[in-house]
Amino acid sequence: MNAGSAFDGQAYLNLETRRASGEPVCTPLWFVQDGEVFYFRTLGTSGKVKRMRANPRVRIAPCRVDGALLGDWHAAEWIALENGLEAELLARYNEKYAADIAAITSREMNNKLRANQGYAVRLLPEE
Numbered sequence: 001m002n003a004g005s006a007f008d009g010q011a012y013l014n015l016e017t018r019r020a021s022g023e024p025v026c027t028p029l030w031f032v033q034d035g036e037v038f039y040f041r042t043l044g045t046s047g048k049v050k051r052m053r054a055n056p057r058v059r060i061a062p063c064r065v066d067g068a069l070l071g072d073w074h075a076a077e078w079i080a081l082e083n084g085l086e087a088e089l090l091a092r093y094n095e096k097y098a099a100d101i102a103a104i105t106s107r108e109m110n111n112k113l114r115a116n117q118g119y120a121v122r123l124l125p126e127e
Helices: 003-007 047-054 087-096 098-103 107-114
Strands: 012-018 024-030 032-034 037-041 057-063 074-079 118-123
Touching (some): 012 037, 012 047, 024 037, 024 047, 032 087, 037 087
Antiparallel strands (some): 012 024, 012 057, 057 074
């Protein structure tokens, strides 16, 4: 079984980034997957993006909405996407999370989620 298949059918992945001090920070995220690459959306000013810019090596694991792990951690690296998610991936993301996006009542937050600020992490080979 390849590591990517651990995320099949999952709604959330837990992204572990590291502060400058080395302290881990875990964040559950919505995602869409294309093989060994996992795409997600967040604001470019978010802490996780700042931490990934400083240290592109991260870990990911399938999880629940509260971040509780549903599987093992896997080494990954951040990939900068210059133009956000491609149209096909953005459509898959919006389809997968349509009910969740519609349930968000804050207009500001809804607009932020709809903004095409996409990022990705790629699984690293198993050691």
